[in-house]
Amino acid sequence: MALVEIRNVHKSFGEVEVLRGIDLAVEKGEIVTIIGRSGSGKSTLLRCINGLEQINGGEILVAGERVHSRSTDLRKLREHVGIVFQQFNLFPHMTVARNITLAPVLTGRVAKGDAARELALKVLAQVGLEEKIDAYPGQLSGGQQQRVAIARCLAMSPYLMLFDEVTSALDPELVGEVLKVMEDLATQGMTMILVTHEMNFARNVASKLVFMHAGMVHEEGRPADLFANPATPELANFISSVR
Amino acid sequence: MLQLNFNQLWRYQDEFLHGMSLTLLLTLVATLAGLAIGLAGAAAAGSRFAALRLFVRSYVEVIRNTPALIQLFLIFFVLPYAGLRLPPVYAAAAALSIYMGAYASEIIRGGLASIPRSQIEAGQCLGLTRWQVFRHVILPPALRNIYPSITSQIVLLLLGTSLASQVSAPELFHAAAFVESRTFRSFEVYAVVCAIYFTLVLAFRLAFAGIGRIAFRWPTGR
Amino acid sequence: MRGFTISDVLTMLAAVQWTATLVVLALAFGAPLALLLARMCTGRSRLARLLATGILQLVQGVPVLGLLMFFYFGMPVFLGIKVPALVSVGAAFTIFTAAFLGEIWRGGIQAVHVAQGEAAACLGLTRWQTFRHVIAPQAFRIALPATVGFLVQLIKNTSLASVVGFVELARAGQLASAATFQPLLSYACVAAIYFALCFPLTLWSRSLEDKLNGAR
Ligand SMILES: Nc1ncnc2c1ncn2[C@@H]1O[C@H](COP(=O)(O)OP(=O)(O)O)[C@@H](O)[C@H]1O
Ligand SMILES: [Mg+2]
Numbered sequence: 001m002a003l004v005e006i007r008n009v010h011k012s013f014g015e016v017e018v019l020r021g022i023d024l025a026v027e028k029g030e031i032v033t034i035i036g037r038s039g040s041g042k043s044t045l046l047r048c049i050n051g052l053e054q055i056n057g058g059e060i061l062v063a064g065e066r067v068h069s070r071s072t073d074l075r076k077l078r079e080h081v082g083i084v085f086q087q088f089n090l091f092p093h094m095t096v097a098r099n100i101t102l103a104p105v106l107t108g109r110v111a112k113g114d115a116a117r118e119l120a121l122k123v124l125a126q127v128g129l130e131e132k133i134d135a136y137p138g139q140l141s142g143g144q145q146q147r148v149a150i151a152r153c154l155a156m157s158p159y160l161m162l163f164d165e166v167t168s169a170l171d172p173e174l175v176g177e178v179l180k181v182m183e184d185l186a187t188q189g190m191t192m193i194l195v196t197h198e199m200n201f202a203r204n205v206a207s208k209l210v211f212m213h214a215g216m217v218h219e220e221g222r223p224a225d226l227f228a229n230p231a232t233p234e235l236a237n238f239i240s241s242v243r
Numbered sequence: 244m245l246q247l248n249f250n251q252l253w254r255y256q257d258e259f260l261h262g263m264s265l266t267l268l269l270t271l272v273a274t275l276a277g278l279a280i281g282l283a284g285a286a287a288a289g290s291r292f293a294a295l296r297l298f299v300r301s302y303v304e305v306i307r308n309t310p311a312l313i314q315l316f317l318i319f320f321v322l323p324y325a326g327l328r329l330p331p332v333y334a335a336a337a338a339l340s341i342y343m344g345a346y347a348s349e350i351i352r353g354g355l356a357s358i359p360r361s362q363i364e365a366g367q368c369l370g371l372t373r374w375q376v377f378r379h380v381i382l383p384p385a386l387r388n389i390y391p392s393i394t395s396q397i398v399l400l401l402l403g404t405s406l407a408s409q410v411s412a413p414e415l416f417h418a419a420a421f422v423e424s425r426t427f428r429s430f431e432v433y434a435v436v437c438a439i440y441f442t443l444v445l446a447f448r449l450a451f452a453g454i455g456r457i458a459f460r461w462p463t464g465r
Numbered sequence: 466m467r468g469f470t471i472s473d474v475l476t477m478l479a480a481v482q483w484t485a486t487l488v489v490l491a492l493a494f495g496a497p498l499a500l501l502l503a504r505m506c507t508g509r510s511r512l513a514r515l516l517a518t519g520i521l522q523l524v525q526g527v528p529v530l531g532l533l534m535f536f537y538f539g540m541p542v543f544l545g546i547k548v549p550a551l552v553s554v555g556a557a558f559t560i561f562t563a564a565f566l567g568e569i570w571r572g573g574i575q576a577v578h579v580a581q582g583e584a585a586a587c588l589g590l591t592r593w594q595t596f597r598h599v600i601a602p603q604a605f606r607i608a609l610p611a612t613v614g615f616l617v618q619l620i621k622n623t624s625l626a627s628v629v630g631f632v633e634l635a636r637a638g639q640l641a642s643a644a645t646f647q648p649l650l651s652y653a654c655v656a657a658i659y660f661a662l663c664f665p666l667t668l669w670s671r672s673l674e675d676k677l678n679g680a681r
Contacts, residue, residue, distance in 0.1 A: 304664065304667070305660065308617065308621075308660045308663035309621065309656045309660050310621040310624035310635060310656075312624045312625060312635060313635060313638070313652055314656070316639075316648065317648075317656065320642065320652065321648050321652065324648075402527070406530070408530070409628065416528075416530060416534075429538040430539045433531060433534035433535055433539075436534075437527045437528075437534075437535055440526065440527050440528055441523060444525075444526035444527075445526060
């Protein structure tokens with residue numbers, strides 16, 4: 001069975017149906033990139049995967065566990081499913097070290113003190129920011145903050161990471177450093193589902209490309225194929241509009 | 244002709260000091276009790292039970308839209324009829340606590356609500372429990388947001404303890420009335436009392452600013 | 466001893482006019498002073514800034530009861546004549562209003578100043594024109610909710626005039642309580658009247674604030 005199984009998922013906000021029957025499977029080690037116009041439901045889908053949003057129909061299984069079942073301990077599940085947001089969402093009142101080690105310490109994965117700091121250094125090394133370990137988020141650039149946010153996820157050693165337009169809030173010159181970190185993760189075999197407008201990344205790094213349109217998976221396949229031969233006019237239009 | 248004479252007042256140092264200590268004690272007690280009421284009120288304002296929410300709302304609005312002096316009179320003069328005869332100091336402490344509690348409820352409720360939903364979600368996404376999210380993610384920045392309003396409210400409370408003199412609790416103004424009755428130097432007495440209050444307020448403000456600087460060191464804004 | 470009757474309520478309602486008189490007096494004399502203080506606080510002159518800030522801090526650092534006593538006993542001392550209670554009490558609330566409104570308006574002016582002052586200077590307006598046409602209208606909008614909120618504080622604080630024997634609403638309540646031995650009814654009635662005066666203002670202030678936040 002795939003690591004993530006999304007079956008016929010429906011989701012409405014009040015009257016508006018935002019997800020209208022999504023089916024998607026993500027295997028372990030896959031890099032799935034979701035593209036689509038603003039408002040097509042990409043963020044909502046990611047938020048459903050780690051249970052931030054309730055769903056109105058269908059089911060989502062992560063590592064065989066039904067996310068929206070009453071008996072599922074969402075808190076436990078989230079220890080293994082990292083998510084990185086567009087707006088970083090670092091805790092402004094904690095240093096980088098504390099941001100990173102808060103959850104590992106509170107969930108009992110690592111002891112407070114030296115061990116925790118070592119963990120922080122290790123994941124910061126992965127994003128190339130060891131020297132910022134004692135800085136506050138307010139003292140970092142957007143790109144640095146986003147890399148810390150990624151490191152914060154890594155510290156929980158997740159088996160799945162979700163990225164929601166993590167470069168969209170960055171100044172253009174800072175996008176590269178964040179994409180580089182994500183590429184490294186991809187090469188190390190991390191399973192990733194990411195929403196992005198970086199078409200080069202989607203083309204070169206992703207193992208699967210998903211085009212969402214009007215709350216459905218409109219097309220999916222190998223990135224090279226979809227970019228070269230979009231089957232629908234909607235995808236063709238989308239590709240030419242973001243180029 | 245100006246005929247000011249402060250010399251006679253020196254003999255009454257002890258009266259002023261006693262008054263001042265009760266003023267400070269009332270401020271301390273009403274601050275602590277008021278904060279406790281405020282926390283409970285803020286929690287109740289977010290409760291699932293509509294009746295509880297309505298009760299807190301009414302409490303806050305009634306207290307904030309009527310004079311503290313009248314609240315004090317109600318507690319002091321009315322409770323004896325219900326069989327509860329509170330000594331002046333206790334009545335004043337109770338009235339000031341209830342008064343502070345209403346303002347603190349509003350301030351704390353607003354402070355908690357000011358923490359963006361995205362911060363709470365970030366905490367949840369890391370696998371933290373509800374309590375851990377509250378304790379580590381919501382509380383520290385909320386305290387920082389609350390701090391300026393709460394500390395100004397404490398200063399207003401310090402000034403408000405002067406009302407206790409109206410039910411003969413022996414705080415500063417009550418001491419002043421006593422000294423006045425002995426010396427007939429009304430203006431000088433109240434000028435001294437005002438100066439003492441002003442000094443206390445200044446000291447409070449400085450202390451709060453210092454504590455704030457130490458407690459909230461993280462940079463704000465992005 | 467006599468019972469608490471409708472005539473006691475009517476007496477209280479009549480006393481509201483003296484509460485209102487105090488409020489109107491305080492606003493009529495206090496508001497212009499407040500504007501002056503606010504402008505001094507935000508002006509160029511260092512001396513004026515220091516002086517105005519000092520006055521604001523001083524008045525805000527003293528209990529209203531202290532202000533009342535200061536003027537009640539001080540005016541005869543300094544002026545050498547007895548003045549009616551209305552004058553000394555009115556003076557105390559005037560100063561109170563000047564300081565608290567001054568603080569609110571200073572905040573409003575400063576909020577606009579930083580953002581807009583430079584832009585206006587670039588348009589070649591004089592400093593008075595800038596204040597009159599650019600700063601003041603926006604500052605007024607920003608400060609309006611807090612200004613209305615201050616009215617509530619002012620009304621509530623006029624109850625302290627009762628302490629020096631000035632007969633307004635709170636004092637009328639005390640008199641009724643003493644005459645009827647019915648403190649619960651008397652003070653509840655007084656509280657209800659204050660609430661009826663203040664609560665609509667509070668609601669208004671809140672809706673102004675919501676509108677302001679919505680507009681931003
Ligand atoms: N919490 C919410 N309440 C109501 N509507 C929402 C909410 N979140 C998202 N939406 C709506 O759902 C639709 C899809 O949003 P989203 O998933 O954020 O799209 P995308 O990420 O593809 O831009 C949008 O029309 C948006 O307005
Ligand atoms: Mg989105």
